[in-house]
Amino acid sequence: MYFLYGIALAIVLALSAPAWLWAMARHGKYRAGLRERFGRVPERLTRLPKAPRAPAAPGCVWVHAVSVGEVLAVSELVGKLREQWPQARIVVSTTTNTGQMLARHRFGEENVFYFPLDFAFAIRGYLRALQPELIVIAETEFWPNFLRLARASGARVAVVNARISDRSFPRYRRFRPLMRRILRNVDLFLAQSQEDGRRLIAIGAAADRVRVAGNLKFDAAPPRQAPFAAELRQRLQKAGAFPVLVCGSTVEDEELALLATFQVLLEKYPKSFMVLAPRRPERFDEVARLMQAFKRVPCWRRSRLPDDALLCGGILLLDSIGELASLYSLATLAIVGGSLAPRGGHNILEPAFFGVPILVGPHTENFRDIVSVFRAQDAVRVVHAFSSDGARADLTDTIAALIEDSAGRERLGRNAAETLRAQAGAAARTAKELEILL
Numbered sequence: 001m002y003f004l005y006g007i008a009l010a011i012v013l014a015l016s017a018p019a020w021l022w023a024m025a026r027h028g029k030y031r032a033g034l035r036e037r038f039g040r041v042p043e044r045l046t047r048l049p050k051a052p053r054a055p056a057a058p059g060c061v062w063v064h065a066v067s068v069g070e071v072l073a074v075s076e077l078v079g080k081l082r083e084q085w086p087q088a089r090i091v092v093s094t095t096t097n098t099g100q101m102l103a104r105h106r107f108g109e110e111n112v113f114y115f116p117l118d119f120a121f122a123i124r125g126y127l128r129a130l131q132p133e134l135i136v137i138a139e140t141e142f143w144p145n146f147l148r149l150a151r152a153s154g155a156r157v158a159v160v161n162a163r164i165s166d167r168s169f170p171r172y173r174r175f176r177p178l179m180r181r182i183l184r185n186v187d188l189f190l191a192q193s194q195e196d197g198r199r200l201i202a203i204g205a206a207a208d209r210v211r212v213a214g215n216l217k218f219d220a221a222p223p224r225q226a227p228f229a230a231e232l233r234q235r236l237q238k239a240g241a242f243p244v245l246v247c248g249s250t251v252e253d254e255e256l257a258l259l260a261t262f263q264v265l266l267e268k269y270p271k272s273f274m275v276l277a278p279r280r281p282e283r284f285d286e287v288a289r290l291m292q293a294f295k296r297v298p299c300w301r302r303s304r305l306p307d308d309a310l311l312c313g314g315i316l317l318l319d320s321i322g323e324l325a326s327l328y329s330l331a332t333l334a335i336v337g338g339s340l341a342p343r344g345g346h347n348i349l350e351p352a353f354f355g356v357p358i359l360v361g362p363h364t365e366n367f368r369d370i371v372s373v374f375r376a377q378d379a380v381r382v383v384h385a386f387s388s389d390g391a392r393a394d395l396t397d398t399i400a401a402l403i404e405d406s407a408g409r410e411r412l413g414r415n416a417a418e419t420l421r422a423q424a425g426a427a428a429r430t431a432k433e434l435e436i437l438l
Contacts, residue, residue: 040125070138076221162200245331247335301316
């Protein structure tokens, strides 16, 4: 099975090489860490002397977090593991460039690297160099070769914050015999919810290896305040901007609806201000061109923001990385993207940290349990971009109603912050389960 899988993976890689090369040339994607992805262990991982091993503690723990969301999710867990095993070395791998930058900032460059491609030759070098005794994988990274070789190396393997999305569940279940063989290399699954635990068992995980520990994202540290957030707050106050809409992690097919909503809002609130933050950096220029079509609305880019611009009655394109989370603190209302269009939604916890009223669209499958918890506590509003029959909550109407209802806004934001605090504790439970596993 694994031999045929390796051949199939090589064919897929070869066929997709032109797209990779195009993305490298046009956007710089995948270029960073290319050698590491193909198995070149960076010197920074090997040049640090090994600490003396304490009794009943691992010498090395390898944590894998795909992108920014997973890095944020495991940050508190890594802190707990460092407290639990102070002499252990904890290293973190990521797949995306943005995840890599955040991980290096949080865990130290010497402890962070790019996750290797799922070829035996690329994986073995890391297992030899690091000799991990515990491998912790965030969410659902079920790479067959990696799991097989990790288990063969003698490491214990745990999947934490595990979830099976609505979209992937039927596909996994269709290949249950194959998945059962892959998943038997995992010693412990710590699911986000009871439903995720049931789905893990349904796709082939052994029932006695599945536990529910809760969602690590509820334990993520509060967003760090970017200097630009303080500067923007002063400028908005000086301009008397109100309301301030922060539209985060937007995707294609959402910006037009948001811009149209803002144009309607301007008629009644001429000092309205919108921050528009596309999910992917490669779309910054595309969204900038889209904004230019609204000729009577002042538009600025974060990277070219004039010092003397009066920031009200216009739109700011946040064409930067790492500043969105702290800008949610400025919002009268936060609209979290990837949910108005069918993309599965994005994390609503960042605005919740600041007690900001949160709006999402109907497509929140990727954060099903978080949104469900928030809805039960009246801590989020679910709306549609447009409503033709009047029966559904429409984005424009809901925003207008909340702007008029200051008490309702305050209640919605307060409920969000209280719900976030009430759900904390998954990191401590997960750390304890990992200690028991060893």
